[in-house]
Amino acid sequence: MEINQQLLNPVEQGLLGIMILIIMFGMGATLTPKDFRSALERPRGMLIGFLSQFGLMPLIAFSLAYMLKLPPAQAIALVLIGCLPGGTTSNMFAYFARGSVALSISMTAASTVLALIMMPILLDLYASGFAAQVDASLRAAGDEAGFAMPHANIVISLLLVLVPVAAGMTLRRFSPDWAKTAEDTAGFMTIIVILFLVTSALIRHSNLFVLTPWQIYAGSIGVGLAGFLFGFGMATVARLPPRYKRSVSLETGIQNGPIAFAIILLSFREPIQSEMLWLAILYSTFIVVTSSFVTLFYRRIGKTDWEIYRNNLVHQRLFGEDYRTQYPESAVGKTDQR
Amino acid sequence: MPVLPGYIRSLFKSAPQPVFRVTGAHLAELYANAAETFGEMPAFATRRNTLQWEPVSFRELFERGRFLATGLIELGVNARDHIGVLGDNRLEWILADYGAQLSGAANVPRGRDVTDDEIVHIFRHAGVRIAFVETSELQDRLLNLRGNLPELREVILLDDESDPRKSVRRLGDLIERGRELRRAGDREVEERIAQLRPDDLFTLIYTSGTTGEPKGVMLTHANMISQLERIPLDVSCTDRVVSVLPVWHIFERVFEMLAISRGCCTYYSSVRTLAEDMRNVEPTFMGSAPRLWESIHQRILKRVKAAHPVRRMLFHTAYFLSHYYKESVFFLSGCSLRLKNRGLPQSGALAFVHALRWLILLPWYGFFNAAVLENLRLVVGGAFKGSVSGGGALPREVDQFFNYLGIPVLEGYGLTETAPVIAVRTPENLVIGTVGHIIPDTELRIVSLETGATLYPDGSREDLGRGLRGEITVRGPQVMKGYYRNPGATETALRDGWFHTGDIGLVTFNDSLRIVGRCKETVVLSSGENVEPAPIEMRLCQSPLIAHCMVVGQDRKYPGALIVPSTEGFAECGLNGISLEELAASPDVRRRIGAEIRERISAQHGFKAFERIHAFTLVAEPFTTGDELTSLFKLKRHIVSEKYRSKIDVMYEHTGTEP
Numbered sequence A: 001m002e003i004n005q006q007l008l009n010p011v012e013q014g015l016l017g018i019m020i021l022i023i024m025f026g027m028g029a030t031l032t033p034k035d036f037r038s039a040l041e042r043p044r045g046m047l048i049g050f051l052s053q054f055g056l057m058p059l060i061a062f063s064l065a066y067m068l069k070l071p072p073a074q075a076i077a078l079v080l081i082g083c084l085p086g087g088t089t090s091n092m093f094a095y096f097a098r099g100s101v102a103l104s105i106s107m108t109a110a111s112t113v114l115a116l117i118m119m120p121i122l123l124d125l126y127a128s129g130f131a132a133q134v135d136a137s138l139r140a141a142g143d144e145a146g147f148a149m150p151h152a153n154i155v156i157s158l159l160l161v162l163v164p165v166a167a168g169m170t171l172r173r174f175s176p177d178w179a180k181t182a183e184d185t186a187g188f189m190t191i192i193v194i195l196f197l198v199t200s201a202l203i204r205h206s207n208l209f210v211l212t213p214w215q216i217y218a219g220s221i222g223v224g225l226a227g228f229l230f231g232f233g234m235a236t237v238a239r240l241p242p243r244y245k246r247s248v249s250l251e252t253g254i255q256n257g258p259i260a261f262a263i264i265l266l267s268f269r270e271p272i273q274s275e276m277l278w279l280a281i282l283y284s285t286f287i288v289v290t291s292s293f294v295t296l297f298y299r300r301i302g303k304t305d306w307e308i309y310r311n312n313l314v315h316q317r318l319f320g321e322d323y324r325t326q327y328p329e330s331a332v333g334k335t336d337q338r
Numbered sequence B: 001m002p003v004l005p006g007y008i009r010s011l012f013k014s015a016p017q018p019v020f021r022v023t024g025a026h027l028a029e030l031y032a033n034a035a036e037t038f039g040e041m042p043a044f045a046t047r048r049n050t051l052q053w054e055p056v057s058f059r060e061l062f063e064r065g066r067f068l069a070t071g072l073i074e075l076g077v078n079a080r081d082h083i084g085v086l087g088d089n090r091l092e093w094i095l096a097d098y099g100a101q102l103s104g105a106a107n108v109p110r111g112r113d114v115t116d117d118e119i120v121h122i123f124r125h126a127g128v129r130i131a132f133v134e135t136s137e138l139q140d141r142l143l144n145l146r147g148n149l150p151e152l153r154e155v156i157l158l159d160d161e162s163d164p165r166k167s168v169r170r171l172g173d174l175i176e177r178g179r180e181l182r183r184a185g186d187r188e189v190e191e192r193i194a195q196l197r198p199d200d201l202f203t204l205i206y207t208s209g210t211t212g213e214p215k216g217v218m219l220t221h222a223n224m225i226s227q228l229e230r231i232p233l234d235v236s237c238t239d240r241v242v243s244v245l246p247v248w249h250i251f252e253r254v255f256e257m258l259a260i261s262r263g264c265c266t267y268y269s270s271v272r273t274l275a276e277d278m279r280n281v282e283p284t285f286m287g288s289a290p291r292l293w294e295s296i297h298q299r300i301l302k303r304v305k306a307a308h309p310v311r312r313m314l315f316h317t318a319y320f321l322s323h324y325y326k327e328s329v330f331f332l333s334g335c336s337l338r339l340k341n342r343g344l345p346q347s348g349a350l351a352f353v354h355a356l357r358w359l360i361l362l363p364w365y366g367f368f369n370a371a372v373l374e375n376l377r378l379v380v381g382g383a384f385k386g387s388v389s390g391g392g393a394l395p396r397e398v399d400q401f402f403n404y405l406g407i408p409v410l411e412g413y414g415l416t417e418t419a420p421v422i423a424v425r426t427p428e429n430l431v432i433g434t435v436g437h438i439i440p441d442t443e444l445r446i447v448s449l450e451t452g453a454t455l456y457p458d459g460s461r462e463d464l465g466r467g468l469r470g471e472i473t474v475r476g477p478q479v480m481k482g483y484y485r486n487p488g489a490t491e492t493a494l495r496d497g498w499f500h501t502g503d504i505g506l507v508t509f510n511d512s513l514r515i516v517g518r519c520k521e522t523v524v525l526s527s528g529e530n531v532e533p534a535p536i537e538m539r540l541c542q543s544p545l546i547a548h549c550m551v552v553g554q555d556r557k558y559p560g561a562l563i564v565p566s567t568e569g570f571a572e573c574g575l576n577g578i579s580l581e582e583l584a585a586s587p588d589v590r591r592r593i594g595a596e597i598r599e600r601i602s603a604q605h606g607f608k609a610f611e612r613i614h615a616f617t618l619v620a621e622p623f624t625t626g627d628e629l630t631s632l633f634k635l636k637r638h639i640v641s642e643k644y645r646s647k648i649d650v651m652y653e654h655t656g657t658e659p
Helices: A010-030 A033-041 A043-067 A072-083 A088-096 A101-140 A151-174 A176-204 A214-237 A242-253 A257-267 A272-301 A303-319 B006-012 B027-038 B058-075 B091-102 B116-126 B136-148 B171-183 B188-195 B221-230 B250-262 B274-281 B290-306 B309-332 B344-380 B396-405 B487-493 B533-541 B567-572 B580-585 B587-600 B637-643 B645-654
Strands: B042-049 B052-057 B082-086 B106-110 B130-133 B154-157 B168-170 B201-207 B215-220 B240-243 B265-268 B285-288 B386-389 B409-414 B421-424 B443-447 B454-456 B470-475 B498-507 B513-518 B546-552 B560-565 B615-618
Touching (some): A010 A088, A010 A176, A010 A257, A033 A043, A043 A072, A043 A101, A043 A214, A043 A242, A072 A257, A088 A242, A088 B344, A101 A151, A101 A242, A151 A257, A176 A257, A176 B309, A214 A242, A242 A272, A272 A303, A303 B042, A303 B052, B027 B058, B027 B091, B027 B188, B027 B221, B027 B250, B042 B058, B042 B091, B058 B091, B058 B171, B082 B116, B091 B106, B091 B171, B091 B188, B116 B201, B130 B136, B154 B171, B168 B171, B201 B250, B221 B250, B240 B250, B240 B274, B250 B265, B250 B285, B274 B344, B290 B309, B290 B344, B290 B396, B309 B344, B309 B396, B344 B396, B396 B409, B487 B498, B513 B637, B533 B546, B546 B637, B560 B567, B560 B645, B567 B580, B580 B615
Parallel strands (some): B042 B265, B082 B106, B106 B201, B130 B154, B154 B168, B240 B265, B285 B386, B386 B409, B560 B615
Antiparallel strands (some): B042 B052, B201 B215, B409 B421, B443 B454, B443 B470, B470 B498, B546 B560
């Protein structure tokens, strides 16, 4: 598949930029400096989360791109998605999946900062082969400049994206009430962005969905699903409490889509920009659907351990820190009571 | 008849899972089994401070209850005695209950707001010899009444912090005495428990009424155990129940007993601290009354009004979306209110429309639910699974508001005489406007008010008589043994094992029970006061200006009246030859009838404050025999209320919600 016309015109790109700004501002509004500090209080959970997000996920993305024999532009996009930090969407899903929201928020905060170092390294590791392929085909087509992975630009884009996040955090400090509104607006904007992108792509290329080969669908849907699965597996091997497992799983599979859009727009050029963008759009669309189903599934399997955890929290709050509740096995079965 | 095949409906409904519970042949055995199974888990928690609560474990509770029973037996409590309990919700109340059950006796409970007349009547009628009182104020009142209570021998004070009078014992001392006796080898309690039969009374509850004396409802251990085994609510040992309603009402009591059988902790809150306690306890369940939901509804609306415009808009959008989304979900899961039968094509078309609407609204609802509604739901604590509302009808808009918001308010139906649950909605079967399915093993009949024939279930009809209204009668394991020492009342209410509830209802086409009114005369106000309309009507009809009248006000805040002006009466006042329509429309007539009502229904004439008529409406049509009146000139109340329903609604709207 080749997209021979720009997916978004400059006006649409500008609009998208503003929306990303709003979303990142809203993301900042959910964070407090305490979230960064408390990341250090859960070292085990955080370590597993880190390994899962920056170890597993890029590897999954690379393997998928390799196995599905994706065209190099889309392969780079998939690896890029695999290397992204987490977003606030995952915190919301963690909440409804009866996961640990605190761990999810800490992982989002930590990974967003760590991405500044990790992304260039990981892209170098997994995407340089695909980048060479793009370079070769461009030169063969007579493009003198060729293509090189824009590491510096990616870091700059990431830094730019962090500016509204910091602004959002400042708002949160001064007005929690307005911060909540900013958060809701940003959440709403996430749906709008996806709809906006899908519609504008369809206006210009009405048969884009039909033209897209199945491998690209498989890649954009599979990367999230594999992230959920392997994230959960890794947390299980590490014997994390059940609610942490669900958080790590969701945090691994759900990436910060808006950052992907920002990086692609700011750091990549045509002809590969539109193709990368399309894969990012597909990922963002499908991840909402797949994580909804995964969340419903987690809600169901986590019912008992979550209720025990909540009950223990209330007991300790009201009866004293040292209060320990013993549940008879006949009533709760062999549930992990941590 | 389900609209959709089961596997599609299961997408919208999760199948209810069996909940672990303990049971027994009677409450004493249940208490013992709960102590054995749930051991050190908290059973009840008492509030000392906002964030300081004191738990008592199932084992400890049972142990102390057994000491108390031992002490009570030494005091002279015999098996099947009636022990009086005057007081409201607190741990000591439950202890007193454990004491009564474990000594093979039954209790006769009443709240702190009991009147002196009621104490005398109830205690004498029930033959109370030993009574618990909660506070020092109650002990003084009871001691003052001793002259009228020759049988009363012992008074025990529940509140250990108050000082008992000379002849009064302290609960703590009695428990200590029991502890000593048991240490010395006293095993009377075990003998009493062995002698208990499921058919023995566990309580004798006197129902209040304004006319006539209160009646003692005899409830057996089997009644209560049957309820605990059949109430279809998913309450388990990981749940938290908050208690605010008075425990001496069977409605709250059944929830506290349910909590014991499921190993779940009950937290004693109060109306004053409820909002705060909801945040700290994060209850998953509670028994509630319509007024509680009305006040939370008002509080949410007030908060929305005060929020800044962006948040207000978000709320309204969220509520709008969830209203239509949930409506479609309710339809697709077979939970819409179905008063009429539908053919297959009509059902199919509706299902298609709702499925389409559901699909379109899903992503938007998903987002607003997560961002806005979830936050709003925190008003009842973040873990709320549901609440059964009972003791009166839930106003429809309040019912809809909470259920569309995603706070399952489940309306239940029952009476003290049925221990109490007859029907209850569950989260899986939440048909707004009904009180849900009949609980298992309970038979229901809808009986014609005119002929006494069974309208539902009627095997000769294809629809079995669904949608037909008549008196609700039930037969089942929860129906009382009878009224204590009152065979006349028992015979009227219980015929061949069928209990006649005095409520009018119908069965919808998805087999839920809908309550539509009362055929008993008593009007129950939303405050719970019982108003007997007959004396008020008699007094009003003595006025020359009033031809007919009827008192209304079921589930309203105050009574109102429908008045037919008397053409003769007004003719004598100079309004000669004027038709009834003109009289009913005349402001002058209205003013004079208003004055007449105020004069006649007043404290001077012996009417209580809650019996005053605060609203009335003039009717331009006389009540005639055959239509509104029986051949014996008795009012057919349900027919009149039905005929003038919109007029009554307007009357209450017009005069506002406060008297």
